[in-house]
Amino acid sequence: MSGATAPSDPVRQPGGGARLARRVVAVALAGALxxxxxxxxxxxxxxxxxDDARIGAEMVTLSSEVSGRxxxxxxxxxxxxxRGTVMLRIERAQAELELRVLEAQLAGLxxxxxxxQAQQEMVRxxxxxxxxxxxxQANAAEAAHRSSRAALEKARAQFARISxxxxxxxxxxQIFEDAQATLQIAQQQESAAxxxxxxxxxxxxxxxxxxxxxAVLDHQIATLATQEAALAAQGEQKRIELAKRDxxxxxxxxxxxxxxxPGEYVSPGTRLLIYHDPARIWVDANVKETDFRRLKxxxxxxxxxxxxxxxxVEGRIERLGHAATxxxxxxxxxxxxxxxxxxxxxxxxxxxxxxxxxxxxxGMMVDVGVDVVD
Numbered sequence: 001m002s003g004a005t006a007p008s009d010p011v012r013q014p015g016g017g018a019r020l021a022r023r024v025v026a027v028a029l030a031g032a033l034x035x036x037x038x039x040x041x042x043x044x045x046x047x048x049x050x051d052d053a054r055i056g057a058e059m060v061t062l063s064s065e066v067s068g069r070x071x072x073x074x075x076x077x078x079x080x081x082x083r084g085t086v087m088l089r090i091e092r093a094q095a096e097l098e099l100r101v102l103e104a105q106l107a108g109l110x111x112x113x114x115x116x117q118a119q120q121e122m123v124r125x126x127x128x129x130x131x132x133x134x135x136x137q138a139n140a141a142e143a144a145h146r147s148s149r150a151a152l153e154k155a156r157a158q159f160a161r162i163s164x165x166x167x168x169x170x171x172x173x174q175i176f177e178d179a180q181a182t183l184q185i186a187q188q189q190e191s192a193a194x195x196x197x198x199x200x201x202x203x204x205x206x207x208x209x210x211x212x213x214x215a216v217l218d219h220q221i222a223t224l225a226t227q228e229a230a231l232a233a234q235g236e237q238k239r240i241e242l243a244k245r246d247x248x249x250x251x252x253x254x255x256x257x258x259x260x261x262p263g264e265y266v267s268p269g270t271r272l273l274i275y276h277d278p279a280r281i282w283v284d285a286n287v288k289e290t291d292f293r294r295l296k297x298x299x300x301x302x303x304x305x306x307x308x309x310x311x312x313v314e315g316r317i318e319r320l321g322h323a324a325t326x327x328x329x330x331x332x333x334x335x336x337x338x339x340x341x342x343x344x345x346x347x348x349x350x351x352x353x354x355x356x357x358x359x360x361x362x363g364m365m366v367d368v369g370v371d372v373v374d
Contacts, residue, residue, distance in 0.1 A: 048294055050368040053285035053303075053351075057276045057362040059256065064266040065244045066090060077257050081249040081275065088247040088260075088272055095245065099238040106231040113224040120217040127214070130207045138200035145193035148186065155179070155186035253277040276362060279355050283315060285368050286325055286346035294372040295320060301351050302369040305360065313353055313360070317370065321348035 072089040081087060162179040258273040260266060283303060287295060301315040324345040351368065353360070 048287065048291045048370040048372050050285045050287060050370070053283050053366050053368045055281055055305075055353075055360055055362055055364045055366060056284040056350075057278070057281045059274055059276050059362060060250070060253075061274045062087075062247055062272050063268075064090065064247075064270045064272055065268055066095075066241055067267045068092075068094070068245065068265070070260050070262050070264050070266060070272075073258060073260070073262055075255045075258070075273070077255055079255045080253070081255060082252045083249055085249045086246050087249060087255070087275075088258075090245040090247075090266065092242055092245050095238060095242050099235060099242065102231055102235045102238060106228060106235060109224055109228045109231065113221055113228065116217055116220050116224065120214055120221070123210070123213055123217065127207060127210050130210075131204065134200060134204040134207050138197065138204060141193065141196035141200045145190070145197055148190040148193040152183075152186040152190045155183040159183040247272060249275070251277055278358060278361075281353060281355060281360055281362065282318070283351040283353055283366055283368060285349045285351065287349050289324065289345045289347060291372075292320075292347050292349075295349060295370060296372070300371045302371075303351070303353060304367045304369075306365045306367070307361075308359060311356070311359075313356055315351040315353040317349060318352040319350035323347070 068090040070088065071091045073087075074085075074089075075081060075087045159179045159182070162176050166173075166176045253275045254277075255273060255275045259271045260273075266272070283301075295317060297317055297320060299317045301317060303313040303315055305311050305313065324347050326345055
């Protein structure tokens, strides 16, 4: 055999196994770090991450539109309500009494108007009847005048013949005087018939003047109708006010808080309660302006809820803001001094999501990862 010595086994050498284990761990850690780094790089280039987003909803605050004391509160925080549910009532007694007074006044006006209308119809009928009688009287007077005028013409002709004969001493004095008397009577009768015509005309004029009373009654009826309309409007306004004393749910939802107690006096504008529809939720996020250009409407979003570790919810971008959030600040930050520190602005983004077994509540914090493509 040769005298050369075989290579020694490092595992069998003292401390060789520990060194090998350290090498394996180092390689594994390096590989894990490489994978993690690659994942971070991939996420950086394919996603926009937002860690200060929160769930939003339409938090509807109901306020009083009338004055009065709260007579009943039918719900408390956490109660589910359906559309039309009465959640709170404000006392109605005074408003109902005022409505009854208005209704009584309206009934009185209607009765008064009906009475005047009946009076008007009676006056109209009377005037029509009297006008008809006056027309008949005028016709009779004209007929009498024609008759008396004919008798007058006849008496004149007869008197003229007798006068001619009297001049020739052919006719007796007695016949002449009789003819003269007949003429005078005919003249008087013709004058009386003419006076009857004038009287009939005067009566007809007086009756026609009474028709003006119908116009006066028309004006009174119109005035009462206007007053009725005003009272009817007041009554309808009072009914609307009565309806507003029952605070009802406009949609199904959950009561979040109540701000008044039974017996408390409220006035228009007083907050009464707040509620929302748990099925209509979304996520509001503020994105850095440097990442905003990478977002698109309809982009897929992965949402993780802080309250439920491990729960992932998928959403879609449905709205991109058109102004930075700093533009809505109550106290703007002008720069009159010239000292300027540039701060990255944020723009609002709304993400549509679906409810998850009722676990997603308005105000919960979430982490958002938006899939983007440069």
